[in-house]
Amino acid sequence: MVNKNCVLAILASFVTMFVLGYVAYEPLLGGFFADNAGTATGVIKEAPVFWQIIVGQLCGATLLVCALSWKGVENAADGVKGGALVGLLLSLYFGFMNLGTMNTSTMNAALVDAVVSVVLWGVAG
Secondary structure, X not given: OOOHHHHHHHHHHHHHHXXXXXXXXXXXXXXXXXXXXXXXXXXXXXXXXXXXXXXXXXXXXXXXXXXXXXXXXXOHHHHHHHHHHHHHHHHHHHHHHHHHHOOOOOHHHHHHHHHHHXXXXXXXX
């Protein structure tokens, strides 16, 4: 059920994921991920399409809030643990699926992304 608290939780998670995601993936680890790109070329856009990033982040925040709601999370500590677990599993899922099917990343990048996702999704939870 969508109510005011659910919408506020989604917005708070979205803002957290958007801001921390930018900081983590651009200034902090942008060079690392550039150095650990796979052999595919021309896959990174010169200018990001922010409306698409916003839609993706809103979907991720909604997924997180739904998962934590279904789990019955009622305090911050459980939100951090649940968010971290969801982030870890999603990151490993996409990371290993991409490693197995495309040349856009390396194992190091997939594993570092999983660690970053644990932090981002944990804080957002």
